Amino acid sequence: MELVLTREEAAFRDEVRAFIAENYPAEMRVPNPDTDLTKEQMLLWHRILHKKGWIAPLWPKEYGGPGWSITKRFIFERETTRAGTLPPLAFSVTMVGPVIYTFGNETQKKKFLPRILSGEDWWCQGYSEPGSGSDLASVRTKAVRDGDHYIVNGHKTWTTLAQHADWIFCLVRTDPSAKPQSGISFLLIDMKSPGVTVRPIITIDGSHEVNDVFLENVRVPAANLIGEENKGWTYAKFLLGNERTSMAGIGRSTRYLDRLKQIVKAEIPEDDPAHLEFVRDIARIELDVLALEATELRIVAQMARGIDPGPAASLFKIRGTEIFQDITELTHRAIGNYGLAIREHPVSANHFMPGPDYGHTASEKYLNSRKLSIYGGSNEIQRNIIAKAVLGL
Template sequence: MDFNFTPEELAFRDEVRAFVDAELSPGLRDKVLGGKRLSKDDFIGWHKALYRKGWVAPNWPVEYGGTGWTAVQRHIFEEELADAGAPATLPFGLRMVAPVIMAFGSPAQKEYFLPRILSGEHWWCQGYSEPGSGSDLASLKTRAERQGDTYIVNGQKTWTTLGQHADWIFCLVRTNPEARKQEGISFLLIDMKTPGITVRPIIMLDGEHEVNEVWFDNVEVPVDNRVGEENKGWTYAKFLLGHERTGIAEIGRSKRWLKQLKQIATQQPASDGGKLIDDLRFRDRVAQVEIELMALEVTNLRVIAAEMEHKAPGPEASLLKIRGSEIQQTLSELMMLALGHDALPFQHAALDPGYDGPLAGPDYGPPLTGQYFNMRKTTIYGGSNEIQKNIISKMILGF
């Protein structure tokens, strides 16, 4: 594989950089790079800027509004946006439910939902996990009983990321309790404004409201909002999870964090009175994670290339998920280690964009503690890393 960009690819990189310089406001850039709290308007505003340019869905086929880029162009685009401090586009609509609708949805579902996902009119969230049904997702208990042209949904979903902002939720529900676990599940698209839906916040260790419980109490859902066949939802769920696990790798963000780690190490003192970056043992750990990130980047390019040929992600997605999440955790740990005792206090108020109060340590310190806590989940969500190793063992090694 040739790692040097062609003249055409370099020209494309310049085009991306020019777009970012023109459209990404300094205030929003500073929020992202400084680890400040982002609002719903921040995410939607950047989504709409990309939509106006025609760049919001590089993973979509051209006929639905995709870009038609090569794998390298898409890689350049994602890396440049992450490095510049652009907010991530939320995956639940663009990279998770949209591919399912494209592959298995009805013509009416494609016509209605896809343009609204593309434009940012609809904010989506995911209704998969339940209390007691996380890694063993097929054991879910939320029921959908059919009454004519309507399903009556009852149950609970949990860890629903940003569900407090969502317009729609895609849900796995049990429609045949008598069938084997995987064979009695259906895939529903549910309007969050439907009577009977209650969203309750789950406040995390860092004090943030990122995840929620979502309760369904006799919620009426049109049968027309079922994707594909009844009781075949497990097939669609696995298809979606492949796309989710590919996105969890977050190569661009990890490269930005690696750069930040090196900057912190040049400022933080070492035990011998010098700078931490000169400590050989610390530098060895930084070099190790950098090598692992480079290897992951090559694998990610291969998966993107396959996806651009409309091939569903295979076991490579599990590998990306494992290594990507572990690298994110390692980077957050090394930044905490670099901060030393300054990592102990956590100032939640310092995450507010307008905070100008006293700080317990350097100004780059407050977001890192919350980031460390948040990264503990990456080896669990999207299918725990232990489950991903089982998938690799079965699909590649045949065990």
């Protein structure tokens, strides 16, 4: 399915395609880019995009964005996800960057924005806590003012790629007596500060993506407060809106479906009754993707005409994650008995994996994608949002 593109937009699409084909680093094409790349490798493409001026499509031109229209941003997003390039670190570029240029002061903008664009600073997200998952407003990490510093104590969790991070943006409680949403502030913390400890959390696929981050008497300059004290909830919600917009994942789903088709073709002969079943299941998922893509195109077209999409992000999050879970599950089933095997982490060529190469990451992807319906606001929460905000229930 295609948007109706102007001549200029079509030329832009071709330019993006050609740029990816010519410049995407070969060494980033590993079996599972989410787990198999070093920090340095992850940053290769980031630096290339930065040099080209394409690293931050969302950002206004004055802060280093390319100044694209909504349609162009959409084209770029679609071409990069279809090609399977590693997206620039969302915590830096999509999340904290826009918060800083929207609510930060001039000093903060000058200090942080260029380093986000260049990839010099790696950011992680200090939102979730052991007691507050989908209920973010219940954060308990405390920040107490002490002269021109805050003293921060608390425990953040599910912090993605904190092991690589230079900075963490945190929701902290600055007014314990206020209502949950009104006593929260948005604080930027240097990960090298004394009192910051990162502990890995290993997930069921055996990988290390997420972490606990412990903050013990961490002294944070008050200059690192974004906006006003106790107004952090406003900034946090602004950021979450950005987090959920790209969750339809059409490009990714399309890529994984293509691969699944190849696997089924290679693994299951046509005279096996399972073949027809897989063909039918794949077709069903393909239609799910098509319908979601059509919905996305419809909403992009509305946005381009200036219509507020409302909580459409929740719809994309629910369906995008459900579809991807279906695909990874079906892929895991397609490789039959080899679905029993799983790669050891950290990944090394010294560990033997049985079966054809295309099946080597099927188990870990299947297991890892269980998280999709949980993180970024669980799918139950997204349904509540639609019930309330769209249906008025």
